[in-house]
Amino acid sequence: ADPVSIVYIPKNTGNPYFDSIIKGFEDGCKTLGCDFTTVAPASAEATSQIPFVTAQIQRGVNVVAISPNSPDALNQVFDRARGKGTIILSVNSDMPGNEAHRDAAILPVDFTKTGPSQVELLGKQIGYEGEIAILSATTDAPDQNVWIAAMKETLEKDPKYAKMKLVTIAYGDDDPQKSTTETEALLANYPNLKGIISPTTVGVAAAAQVVETAKKADKVKVVGLGTPNQMRRFIENGTVEAFQLWSPYNQGLLAANFAVGVKNGSIKNEAGTVFEVPGLGKVTVEKDSVIKTQADLTTFDKSNIADFNF
Amino acid sequence: MTSVDKTPAAPGRVIVREAAAPRPRWQVWLIRPEVVTLLLLVVASVVATRLSPFFADLGFILESSTYYIEFAIVALVLTIVIISGEIDLSPAAQMALSACLFGTAFKAGAPIPVAIGVSLLSGLVMGLFNGALVTILRLPSIIVTIGTLILYRGLAQVLAGDKSISGFPGWFVGIDYRMVGIVPVPVLIFIAASILLGLFLGITIYGRQIYQIGTSEIAAIHAGIRVRRIKMGLFIASGLTSSIAGLMVASRLGSVRYDLASGGELTMVLIVMLGGTYIFGGRGSILGTFLAAWLLVIIATGMTVANIAINAQLTVMGLLLIVSIIATNAIYARSQR
Amino acid sequence: MTNAAPLVSARGISKSFGGVEVLRNVDLDLMPGEVHALLGENGAGKSTFAKILAGVHRPTRGTIELGGKPVEIGSPIGAQRLGITLIHQEPISFPDLSVAENLVIGQVGAKPLGRVRWAELAKEARRLMGLLNVPIDVTVPMRGLSIADQQMVEIARALASDSRLIIMDEPTAALTPKEVETLFTIVRRLREEGRTIIFISHRLEEVRAICDRVTIFRDGDKIETATTASLSDADIIRRMIGRPVADYLHRGTSHVGEVALSVRNLTLPGRFENISFDIRKGEIVGLGGLVGAGRTDVARAVFGVAPATSGVIEIDGKPVSIKEPTDAIGLGIALVSEDRAIAGIFRSLPVETNITAAVPKRIAPRGIIRRAVEKVLAKQSVDKLSIRLASVRQPIGELSGGNQQKAILARWLLAEPDILILDEPTRGIDIGVKAEFYDMIGALAADGRAILLISSELPELLALSDRILVMSEGKLTADIPRAEASQETIMHAAVPRSGRHTVSGAAA
Amino acid sequence: MNAVARLFRAREAGILVMLVLFVAVVSLIQPRFFSVETLRIVLLAVPLILVAAMGQMMVLVARHVDLSIGSILGFSAIAAGMIFRDHPELPLAVGFAVGVLSGAALGFVNGLVVTVFKLPSIIVTLGTLSLYRGLLFILSGSKQIDPNDIPEPLIRMAQTSPIDIPWIVIIAFAVAFATWLFLTYSQIGRQIYAIGSNPVAAPLRGIRVMPVTILVFTLSGALAGLAGLIYAARFGYVNPGITGVGFEFTVIAAVVIGGVSINGGAGSVLGTVLGVLLLGSVQVALPILGVSGFWQNAIYGGIILIALVIDRTVRQGGLRGLLARGGA
Ligand SMILES: Nc1ncnc2c1ncn2[C@@H]1O[C@H](COP(=O)(O)OP(=O)(O)OP(=O)(O)O)[C@@H](O)[C@H]1O
Ligand SMILES: Nc1ncnc2c1ncn2[C@@H]1O[C@H](COP(=O)(O)OP(=O)(O)OP(=O)(O)O)[C@@H](O)[C@H]1O
Ligand SMILES: [Mg+2]
Numbered sequence A: 001a002d003p004v005s006i007v008y009i010p011k012n013t014g015n016p017y018f019d020s021i022i023k024g025f026e027d028g029c030k031t032l033g034c035d036f037t038t039v040a041p042a043s044a045e046a047t048s049q050i051p052f053v054t055a056q057i058q059r060g061v062n063v064v065a066i067s068p069n070s071p072d073a074l075n076q077v078f079d080r081a082r083g084k085g086t087i088i089l090s091v092n093s094d095m096p097g098n099e100a101h102r103d104a105a106i107l108p109v110d111f112t113k114t115g116p117s118q119v120e121l122l123g124k125q126i127g128y129e130g131e132i133a134i135l136s137a138t139t140d141a142p143d144q145n146v147w148i149a150a151m152k153e154t155l156e157k158d159p160k161y162a163k164m165k166l167v168t169i170a171y172g173d174d175d176p177q178k179s180t181t182e183t184e185a186l187l188a189n190y191p192n193l194k195g196i197i198s199p200t201t202v203g204v205a206a207a208a209q210v211v212e213t214a215k216k217a218d219k220v221k222v223v224g225l226g227t228p229n230q231m232r233r234f235i236e237n238g239t240v241e242a243f244q245l246w247s248p249y250n251q252g253l254l255a256a257n258f259a260v261g262v263k264n265g266s267i268k269n270e271a272g273t274v275f276e277v278p279g280l281g282k283v284t285v286e287k288d289s290v291i292k293t294q295a296d297l298t299t300f301d302k303s304n305i306a307d308f309n310f
Numbered sequence B: 001m002t003s004v005d006k007t008p009a010a011p012g013r014v015i016v017r018e019a020a021a022p023r024p025r026w027q028v029w030l031i032r033p034e035v036v037t038l039l040l041l042v043v044a045s046v047v048a049t050r051l052s053p054f055f056a057d058l059g060f061i062l063e064s065s066t067y068y069i070e071f072a073i074v075a076l077v078l079t080i081v082i083i084s085g086e087i088d089l090s091p092a093a094q095m096a097l098s099a100c101l102f103g104t105a106f107k108a109g110a111p112i113p114v115a116i117g118v119s120l121l122s123g124l125v126m127g128l129f130n131g132a133l134v135t136i137l138r139l140p141s142i143i144v145t146i147g148t149l150i151l152y153r154g155l156a157q158v159l160a161g162d163k164s165i166s167g168f169p170g171w172f173v174g175i176d177y178r179m180v181g182i183v184p185v186p187v188l189i190f191i192a193a194s195i196l197l198g199l200f201l202g203i204t205i206y207g208r209q210i211y212q213i214g215t216s217e218i219a220a221i222h223a224g225i226r227v228r229r230i231k232m233g234l235f236i237a238s239g240l241t242s243s244i245a246g247l248m249v250a251s252r253l254g255s256v257r258y259d260l261a262s263g264g265e266l267t268m269v270l271i272v273m274l275g276g277t278y279i280f281g282g283r284g285s286i287l288g289t290f291l292a293a294w295l296l297v298i299i300a301t302g303m304t305v306a307n308i309a310i311n312a313q314l315t316v317m318g319l320l321l322i323v324s325i326i327a328t329n330a331i332y333a334r335s336q337r
Numbered sequence C: 001m002t003n004a005a006p007l008v009s010a011r012g013i014s015k016s017f018g019g020v021e022v023l024r025n026v027d028l029d030l031m032p033g034e035v036h037a038l039l040g041e042n043g044a045g046k047s048t049f050a051k052i053l054a055g056v057h058r059p060t061r062g063t064i065e066l067g068g069k070p071v072e073i074g075s076p077i078g079a080q081r082l083g084i085t086l087i088h089q090e091p092i093s094f095p096d097l098s099v100a101e102n103l104v105i106g107q108v109g110a111k112p113l114g115r116v117r118w119a120e121l122a123k124e125a126r127r128l129m130g131l132l133n134v135p136i137d138v139t140v141p142m143r144g145l146s147i148a149d150q151q152m153v154e155i156a157r158a159l160a161s162d163s164r165l166i167i168m169d170e171p172t173a174a175l176t177p178k179e180v181e182t183l184f185t186i187v188r189r190l191r192e193e194g195r196t197i198i199f200i201s202h203r204l205e206e207v208r209a210i211c212d213r214v215t216i217f218r219d220g221d222k223i224e225t226a227t228t229a230s231l232s233d234a235d236i237i238r239r240m241i242g243r244p245v246a247d248y249l250h251r252g253t254s255h256v257g258e259v260a261l262s263v264r265n266l267t268l269p270g271r272f273e274n275i276s277f278d279i280r281k282g283e284i285v286g287l288g289g290l291v292g293a294g295r296t297d298v299a300r301a302v303f304g305v306a307p308a309t310s311g312v313i314e315i316d317g318k319p320v321s322i323k324e325p326t327d328a329i330g331l332g333i334a335l336v337s338e339d340r341a342i343a344g345i346f347r348s349l350p351v352e353t354n355i356t357a358a359v360p361k362r363i364a365p366r367g368i369i370r371r372a373v374e375k376v377l378a379k380q381s382v383d384k385l386s387i388r389l390a391s392v393r394q395p396i397g398e399l400s401g402g403n404q405q406k407a408i409l410a411r412w413l414l415a416e417p418d419i420l421i422l423d424e425p426t427r428g429i430d431i432g433v434k435a436e437f438y439d440m441i442g443a444l445a446a447d448g449r450a451i452l453l454i455s456s457e458l459p460e461l462l463a464l465s466d467r468i469l470v471m472s473e474g475k476l477t478a479d480i481p482r483a484e485a486s487q488e489t490i491m492h493a494a495v496p497r498s499g500r501h502t503v504s505g506a507a508a
Numbered sequence D: 001m002n003a004v005a006r007l008f009r010a011r012e013a014g015i016l017v018m019l020v021l022f023v024a025v026v027s028l029i030q031p032r033f034f035s036v037e038t039l040r041i042v043l044l045a046v047p048l049i050l051v052a053a054m055g056q057m058m059v060l061v062a063r064h065v066d067l068s069i070g071s072i073l074g075f076s077a078i079a080a081g082m083i084f085r086d087h088p089e090l091p092l093a094v095g096f097a098v099g100v101l102s103g104a105a106l107g108f109v110n111g112l113v114v115t116v117f118k119l120p121s122i123i124v125t126l127g128t129l130s131l132y133r134g135l136l137f138i139l140s141g142s143k144q145i146d147p148n149d150i151p152e153p154l155i156r157m158a159q160t161s162p163i164d165i166p167w168i169v170i171i172a173f174a175v176a177f178a179t180w181l182f183l184t185y186s187q188i189g190r191q192i193y194a195i196g197s198n199p200v201a202a203p204l205r206g207i208r209v210m211p212v213t214i215l216v217f218t219l220s221g222a223l224a225g226l227a228g229l230i231y232a233a234r235f236g237y238v239n240p241g242i243t244g245v246g247f248e249f250t251v252i253a254a255v256v257i258g259g260v261s262i263n264g265g266a267g268s269v270l271g272t273v274l275g276v277l278l279l280g281s282v283q284v285a286l287p288i289l290g291v292s293g294f295w296q297n298a299i300y301g302g303i304i305l306i307a308l309v310i311d312r313t314v315r316q317g318g319l320r321g322l323l324a325r326g327g328a
């Protein structure tokens, strides 16, 4: 039989985060013997991925893995693809409320753990005391909102964090310029601010840059989710003590294994299925066909940053 | 006045400067921008077929065309606006704002027909606003519509935030998957609109007057043509068409967001220019725009299905726009005496 | 200036615009230190010749020698390098720049990155304007200066350059007699410095006052060059016109009827004020004046292109409101405007489309154009006015100027107007076609139409009009019955008497 | 100078009043806005726009427009960033030279196409907006320049200088000053105004319209290139898909607000600086006031339209002239 063909469509081209996912796909397919290609639109706008999906259906690709730019704008084209037997995998983020339109979602970590883990990372640095703020991406980003809700809950419920006060949530739209001005406004509006949590790669880098520029690195701590290559400078010069992330690479690797397995019939796409991924160990398919690559976030700091390159 | 020793000039006697001989008929027919567009269309189809074995499939091309057809429909009206000597760069933003208004009205509990009404009304008001700035305050349309393009999209953002609004009823959603034969409904709308607007421009007195206004606005005013009224009408038509296109996008996607159709102004201008409409007004045709829309579909779809990276696509589109205006300009300069 | 070698010697200069020859085989020698007049009717080719010397146009054929050496004058900068400066007939200016800057900008010798020394610039500008006796602030922007002041700046600019050849194209058209005198003093001084000056004017007394020699053009041909003293006024005029003015048809004024158009106290601030006149059915009323007097503005106001702010227009005794040309057309008014290229033709559109432009209802009663009807109407017009063309589908831009003008007249005849305003209807038209036009105008009046004829050609006005109105600086200064009308009476009323600053274009 | 001062006095006063009013109103609502800290933020936000605005202003004065500056900015930033990344041994100046020169080259192409083919600059630069973005994707291989590839000294330019005002602020105002000198005291500078004021008359007056126009586009490109380096310094990375996208509208907004006439011929450096400051203040004020960022575009669009209407009103002699009919 022909080898399984997989196409991965990231949010947009030129985004380094997705390059690691692509690397994972490539390595996975090398060992599995599947065909892998990747195509991407120029901008991460809601509709820009649609023509790419249609073209892949036409090409007769077996699996379309995609990091969707919109939770719902792609529903119809996905339905059509699946009608023609194409498997649709949502990678890195899911489509909340529209799970029925894709076959499975490959997510990086257990999202319920992200919020508390970030709060703890910051708390440790500021002595669990003082005003803190969150710099998010867009108000509409589903994963962001899940994490922010979890952060709020942790701050309220866990007595350990009782003296930490969340003063505001700002939205930088994953745009460096806007994230910068928003962070500057945070510093201006809250002179006593002790820390900023930015669970988005663009935001955390912008926040770090602002704090460095304002020479407030010792007063205001920045934590968040970032990629090592973007944050290396700030770790090395001490602006940022630590940040977290999962391994995007593993998502690609896992997605490739899962896709080939489902296509071959060796993996059943239903809750409770357990399968083995070389290098990752045993993975379980959860409710709604959600699959997570790892349980906990990796924390990056001076000690280990040199070991990563993505 | 003294008498002069010369015989009075009689009509028959003097040297008469005759009209220049007209260009041969075949030149008039063959050397025109639409022919260039048609040639490009043929070339693009052949190249696309060569590039990817998956391309030559009418059903696929028609399906893919639905992603560009909304812009193409607005481009038809934009063609007329440009022939009249103006330009409208705000339709894509108008599409977004009217679609967001539709979504917001729907979310607020309005029945779909009412929400559609709201959206169409907003198209009318936006067109009216553009038109008023251009025809009453006499501001240049090119910069006015850059201003309103930012304003309208900004208002869409204020209205909808960055949330996408969805949950429209099933009958409203999926216009691009309703087929007549193998032809999706939006494509049918485009074809019908092309025929209607082509006839409007070609055989009605308004079409005639629009060409006259674009050729020389001052001469048109002197000939008693109601220039302002016609231009105002065109801007309103552009607004209305944009809101219809916005609704079509809402139906196709089943959701709306403020960034809907973002960057669409470039695509629309590209289509009109590729169709050989003269940027300075007075010349151009719906046929050209019709062909150019298909040219765009073929090129974009061909490159996408051949997995050609987006960078090459942007480069090709930019080059194509520049080359096409140079060609159009050259052809018109040639026939201009 | 006696037997020295000529400074400029032009040989066989011809120039065509779009196939129409406007200069044919002109030979001309200009001596150092002479003031040389170019004379000729409107459209004779004077400005075109001047522009060829100044590098604005390139001749279609012919050679130019400067100081004995053949030269290519490829551009205005090239001309300036060679020491040739042109004062344009219509003053050209940069409205956003100051007067002082307008005097020097683009001058040769200025280094691109050279420093602009504002204080010195202003000082020099004041000196130049002082020479010309023009008391204006040189630091204000050019925008808002009157045409006359703009003309003075243009003259000052020529003085600032140390050119060997200065060409003045109708510099006096907008000036008061006193200003003309100042200009002449300066021209005399330039002559003494050994510079050559070409002086273009329609006023013979000015030519007599200042020019050593004259060259007369007629319809693109050079007729003669002679010393001024050797020609009488009558000689000059005969050579300029080349035809007996008296032979234009004289119509009787017998069949004049009711008042068709009556204008009362029409005012458009900055352009014209308190204009009142009547035109009767079957009457041809001439409207004369110098360029810029405001005649066109009055016509545009009556036709609704740029309505007056106050005043009353009555048609057949009833006051009417005319806000745009559509209103005027509905009331039976037609305007053949002076600027055919811009306000008349649709250059790239077919002749038939051009002819039927003002009668949409006739070619498209229900909104859909009836091609057959259109074609018939156009063909009939073409036959009636003997418009010479290859096909009615031909773009009108391919026709000669006279035939274009006929097509525009045809457009308005189709509208069957009761009142016809003709603004310089024969500008830039061959003599033969002109004669046809005169016949047509006469016939139209005989038909009972009221005609307002605006013309800068006095013979034309005198020959055709039953009555002549004259405007000067936005005011009606005379209403001369046919019997009393002469070139002198008209010019007398046309020359501005007041200060210079009354006619000012853009209100600041 | 006297003449120039007088020419533009009224307009600049108007913008200054707008700026003062804006600051006053915002400070009343939110007293924290009126502080050294805010001034610092505004000053940091300004250089990027200011440098590019100087170029765009010259283009507008010459009666053209350059929509491609966002893509040029991205291209130059990527080009310079690739030098920094791939040749860290080279001095900073090489990166600057690459950024500015690549911008100048792209601007030169704009000017060439506009003048040689006599095409409207708005359409040409709309085309190159897309073309240059495509080229920059190709050049960069769609890879972004990461923060650790941006040299430390460049980053520090956005933070400090011997006189404790960040270098980029000093550079931006120096560019503005140089532009002012160039436009006010050089022959070419005045010729730019002349061309915009009356394009038909300019060649008759011996002005070489084509080279001057090409120069203007080249300068606009070079300054957009410089803005690319300022971007890299301030944001610490360059992304092919993000850097400079939509930047042209911000800059045109600033310039038009600064009283530069879209009909060419009129506009001053001082006015543009004030326009940029006003826009920068709006940018900074919105989050400080807690106004949703969603308002930003609507406000920009509104201000542009208001500035246009004011421009027209000034030119037509008050509202009456503006609304008067006729005068084709
Ligand atoms: N750029 C042009 N294109 C076409 N025709 C032109 C152009 N310039 C002049 N003409 C025509 O050339 C002829 C000569 O014009 P020119 O301006 O030289 O006349 P003139 O003798 O200066 O007349 P006037 O006394 O009215 O200034 C006219 O018929 C005019 O219409
Ligand atoms: N100061 C001025 N600044 C700018 N334009 C002016 C000025 N004065 C007059 N004009 C314009 O010059 C043109 C000629 O003026 P006008 O129509 O008043 O004169 P006219 O008597 O009809 O002259 P012509 O013999 O050229 O037809 C008009 O279009 C008028 O608007
Ligand atoms: Mg002349």
Ligand SMILES: [Mg+2]
Pocket: C295, C296, C297, C338, C423
């Ligand atoms: Mg006139």
